[in-house]
Amino acid sequence: MRDTLSDGLKTALKNRDRVAVSALRSALSAIGNAEAVPVDDQVGPAAVGEHVAGAAAGPGAAEAERRALTGADVRSIVEGEVRERSTAAAEYERLGRDDVAERLRAEAEVLNRYLGPGA
Secondary structure, eight states: OHHHHHHHHHHHHHHTOHHHHHHHHHHHHHHHHHHSOOGGGOOOOOOOOSSSTTOOOSTTTTOOOOOOOOHHHHHHHHHHHHHHHHHHHHHHHHTTOHHHHHHHHHHHHHHHHHHSTTO
16 A cells, blocks of 8 residues: 555656645655564664764664554555544544645545545
């Protein structure tokens, strides 16, 4: 699904579809954040650097292995993005901000297309 979202983002950028670009960038960022390993989990051997004790040195020393998400994980993240937008849209509508509510509903609809039966 991540590749499909990325392809959709490329298409949205070419078509200058601001709503789709915003929704897809946000969803892809949420997926990327879920793959990140918390700092507390980055436990490894303490390398001794030349200038700082415990510092790792060399190419790739700052790289951390990322979590591998399943298709179900990615789908769950996108579903959460849709829920967040729908909830926020209802709140904005309650506050009389129909313009923002409409944009959020449009973004939710863009993401819903990727959750459909063919996706």
